[in-house]
Amino acid sequence: MSKNIIVAGAGHGGIVAGYYLAQNGYNVTVYEKGKKNRLGYPQVDAIHLDGFEEAGIPVPEDYKVKRTPIAFCVLGTDLPPLVQGDSGDTYNVEIDRKALYKYLIGMAEDAGVKFVYDCEIVAPIVLGSRVAGIKTSKGDFYADLVIDACGLYSPVRSQLPEFMNITRQPGPFDVLHTYRAYFSRLKNAPEPEHKYLISLMPGENCGLLWVITYDDYIDVFVGSFCDLTQDYIDHKLSLLREANPHLGKKMIKGGGIVDIPIRQPLSIMVADGYAAIGDAAFMTIPIKGSGIGYSMRAGKMLAECVMEDENGLYNEETLWKYQIEYFDEVGSTSAVLAIIKNLFPVITQEDLIYFFGEGLVTSDDLEKFGSEAGLAKIISSLRPGELRDKAKKLIGNQNVRRMLTGTAKNIAMYKIVEQSLKENFSRAAAKKWADAYDNFFESIKE
Numbered sequence: 001m002s003k004n005i006i007v008a009g010a011g012h013g014g015i016v017a018g019y020y021l022a023q024n025g026y027n028v029t030v031y032e033k034g035k036k037n038r039l040g041y042p043q044v045d046a047i048h049l050d051g052f053e054e055a056g057i058p059v060p061e062d063y064k065v066k067r068t069p070i071a072f073c074v075l076g077t078d079l080p081p082l083v084q085g086d087s088g089d090t091y092n093v094e095i096d097r098k099a100l101y102k103y104l105i106g107m108a109e110d111a112g113v114k115f116v117y118d119c120e121i122v123a124p125i126v127l128g129s130r131v132a133g134i135k136t137s138k139g140d141f142y143a144d145l146v147i148d149a150c151g152l153y154s155p156v157r158s159q160l161p162e163f164m165n166i167t168r169q170p171g172p173f174d175v176l177h178t179y180r181a182y183f184s185r186l187k188n189a190p191e192p193e194h195k196y197l198i199s200l201m202p203g204e205n206c207g208l209l210w211v212i213t214y215d216d217y218i219d220v221f222v223g224s225f226c227d228l229t230q231d232y233i234d235h236k237l238s239l240l241r242e243a244n245p246h247l248g249k250k251m252i253k254g255g256g257i258v259d260i261p262i263r264q265p266l267s268i269m270v271a272d273g274y275a276a277i278g279d280a281a282f283m284t285i286p287i288k289g290s291g292i293g294y295s296m297r298a299g300k301m302l303a304e305c306v307m308e309d310e311n312g313l314y315n316e317e318t319l320w321k322y323q324i325e326y327f328d329e330v331g332s333t334s335a336v337l338a339i340i341k342n343l344f345p346v347i348t349q350e351d352l353i354y355f356f357g358e359g360l361v362t363s364d365d366l367e368k369f370g371s372e373a374g375l376a377k378i379i380s381s382l383r384p385g386e387l388r389d390k391a392k393k394l395i396g397n398q399n400v401r402r403m404l405t406g407t408a409k410n411i412a413m414y415k416i417v418e419q420s421l422k423e424n425f426s427r428a429a430a431k432k433w434a435d436a437y438d439n440f441f442e443s444i445k446e
């Protein structure tokens with residue numbers, strides 16, 4: 001008899017997992033609180049091609065575009081921006097969120113996945129040690145496995161029993177509050193030098209702003225770890241208008257506030273009858289907040305792990321392989337980036353000026369940093385002369401030196417912690433890993 005799988009929430013990773021499982025004869029139903037054809041935000045997302053390729057999902061050709069170089073600047077200074085992706089020969093997928101949903105849901109439905117809309121999930125149903133289903137506004141539903149794709153504040157994950165050792169809620173500095181809106185473009189203003197401009201905001205109210213210029217409109221983003229008030233947003237918009245005279249005042253669409261997880265992935269993603277995916281498992285890049293590519297990749301990993309469980313147990317032991325594979329392929333790099341993220345509140349405007357002005361970080365470094373291998377690639381590709389130059393500059397600035405040596409020490413410590421993530425499952429070892437990992441990230445918060 002075919003096994004019943006519930007996907008709780010139509011998150012991207014959950015849809016991809018459901019697509020593969022339905023294709024292979026599983027009975028998959030997605031329960032989603034949103035309305036049919038109304039999912040997603042009114043925004044264009046940039047997704048690495050790898051996200052589609054590694055997930056085995058064909059790239060929607062109409063949305064494959066040459067990557068726009070990204071210029072990073074320090075707002076309020078004359079320092080020339082650092083530009084990432086200037087080579088111009090790499091491709092991204094840039095796709096309207098609603099179009100992406102239509103595409104993925106279409107594929108899943110063709111494979112046999114059923115979607116139930118207007119259905120608010122309120123809690124998991126836990127029987128003994130097992131997640132057995134979900135409580136919803138349309139009644140209780142039971143399944144052999146619940147895939148939690150309900151996003152950052154999942155009502156499933158946040159109400160799991162303590163003995164499952166799954167972090168229920170993100171902490172305060174784990175979440176970036178974001179405002180995104182599309183404004184008119186003033187055609188009589190001069191053409192901007194950079195089409196995609198990110199301004200870094202260091203210090204106490206840390207976060208970032210972006211202005212992406214299209215022919216007819218401008219995409220504006222305000223992200224901060226502090227609560228976003230209307231006054232705060234208006235202030236940032238006026239700063240952006242001063243620096244970008246072509247940014248008009250007429251809002252075309254958007255204007256909503258949404259939270260993104262910016263932290264290390266969940267230490268434990270699985271329990272008996274349960275697997276978390278996507279934002280529900282904090283699977284974003286903890287510096288940029290992009291999470292669609294990682295979620296889709298995780299969707300394929302999870303589906304393969306479920307299909308390998310021929311006895312249909314779907315318990316913490318058989319689902320453990322999914323967690324291990326995710327950490328091997330993605331999670332380990334994400335965790336290191338989450339350590340680097342801790343620099344945000346301590347870094348000052350002066351430090352950033354030093355970084356940019358003294359060439360401690362170059363456009364070339366940013367290019368490598370944007371790749372999967374990230375920091376490791378930068379360090380391993382430095383020639384001895386460059387390494388010496390950077391080291392000298394570091395010695396010249398006490399604050400920057402202290403921050404970077406602290407970060408390097410934390411990364412080294414994390415690598416030791418990571419050794420406690422064991423491929424072979426035992427409940428005791430999993431708990432030991434989760435305690436070590438969670439305590440480590442708590443201990444390095446500034």
Ligand SMILES: Cc1cc2nc3c(=O)[nH]c(=O)nc-3n(C[C@H](O)[C@H](O)[C@H](O)COP(=O)(O)OP(=O)(O)OC[C@H]3O[C@@H](n4cnc5c(N)ncnc54)[C@H](O)[C@@H]3O)c2cc1C
Pocket residue numbers: 008009010011012013031032033034039040044045046047119120121122149150151152154155178179180258259260277278279280283284289290291292293295
């Ligand atoms: C402003 C902004 C810009 C972003 N830009 C990018 C980008 O350019 N590229 C990129 O890769 N990522 C981007 N992201 C991140 C990306 O949105 C997420 O990482 C990605 O969508 C993965 O999240 P998810 O699909 O798991 O969860 P979500 O997108 O949160 O989806 C969860 C689903 O579950 C449903 N749900 C939630 N609660 C319930 C409930 N109680 N009952 C029933 N259903 C429920 C929701 O309606 C939703 O459909 C951006 C995020 C934001 C906020």
